[in-house]
Amino acid sequence: MLDALTRGANATPLAAYIPVDIAREHLLIAARAIADAYPDLDVLPVCADFTAPFDLPPVKKSAGRRVIYFPGSTIGNFGPRAAANLLGGMAAECGPDGGVLIGVDLQKDPHLLHAAYDDSAGVTRDFNLNLLARINRELGGDFRIDHFRHHAFYQPRHGRVEMHLISLADQSVHVGPTRFRFREGESIRTECSYKYTLGGFRDLAGRAGLDVRRVWTDDRRLFSVQYLTPAGQP
Numbered sequence: 001m002l003d004a005l006t007r008g009a010n011a012t013p014l015a016a017y018i019p020v021d022i023a024r025e026h027l028l029i030a031a032r033a034i035a036d037a038y039p040d041l042d043v044l045p046v047c048a049d050f051t052a053p054f055d056l057p058p059v060k061k062s063a064g065r066r067v068i069y070f071p072g073s074t075i076g077n078f079g080p081r082a083a084a085n086l087l088g089g090m091a092a093e094c095g096p097d098g099g100v101l102i103g104v105d106l107q108k109d110p111h112l113l114h115a116a117y118d119d120s121a122g123v124t125r126d127f128n129l130n131l132l133a134r135i136n137r138e139l140g141g142d143f144r145i146d147h148f149r150h151h152a153f154y155q156p157r158h159g160r161v162e163m164h165l166i167s168l169a170d171q172s173v174h175v176g177p178t179r180f181r182f183r184e185g186e187s188i189r190t191e192c193s194y195k196y197t198l199g200g201f202r203d204l205a206g207r208a209g210l211d212v213r214r215v216w217t218d219d220r221r222l223f224s225v226q227y228l229t230p231a232g233q234p
C-alpha cells in the first residue's frame, strides 16, 4: 500500500504513517524497517490498544485527509457489537473528511474455511495450542499441552469460524492459584473469526455511521478490501 501511495504516477504525498499495535517489540521492528525503506516518510509508531481511546502523535507536515488502514481481517475477530463500536471509533477518529480502508473476509464454501483453519501443515493447530504454552509461561499455568486438541469449524448460524481446544481427558489445571476442572470432550473457545457477505458488512458499517464507497474483491470473491467514509461525506 505504501508503494502505491509513495511511488509512480499516482503518488500522493503522505504527511506521516502512524502504525499502531499492542505488541511493542514487533511494532518497533516493523516501524524501523518501514522507515528504512521509505526515508522520506515520517513513521511515528504508537504502542496502544486500539479498542480503547489513545492519543496520536503530532504530525509535522500538514495533512489533508486522515485514512485509517485496518488490513488483514482483524475486524472479523470482533463480535458484531464490538466490531460496530470499533468502526464507530474509527469514524470519529478519521473525521468527516477522512476514510477507513479495511480488509473484510467474506463468507465462502465452509470446506475452504475448514482447510484454512485446520491446515494440513498444522500451522493453525500450533498457533491455537500456543495459547496454553503462553498461559503456562506468562500466567503461571500448568496446562499439559498434549492433553488438548485443536478443533475449528464454521458455525453458519453466526457466520463465524470458531476455534476450540478440546480436553482429551478428565483433568484439572492450575493457572496461578486458581484450579480449573475439565471433563473429557469439554472445550475452551479460543477465537471467533466472523465472515461477512458484502451486504452484511454494509449494514454493520452503516450502524457505525460509515458508508461503503468502494469494494475490491478477488475473482472468486473470497476476500474484500473496502473503502468507507463517514456518512454524509460527498
Ligand SMILES: C[S@@+](CC[C@H](N)C(=O)[O-])C[C@H]1O[C@@H](n2cnc3c(N)ncnc32)[C@H](O)[C@@H]1O
Binding pocket: 020, 021, 022, 023, 048, 049, 050, 051, 070, 071, 072, 073, 074
Ligand atoms: C493477526 S495480526 C494481523 C496483522 C495485519 N493486520 C495483517 O494483515 O498482516 C493482528 C495484529 O493486531 C495486533 N492487535 C491485536 N489486538 C490488538 C489491540 N487490541 N490493539 C492493538 N493491536 C492489536 C496484534 O498484535 C497483531 O500484530
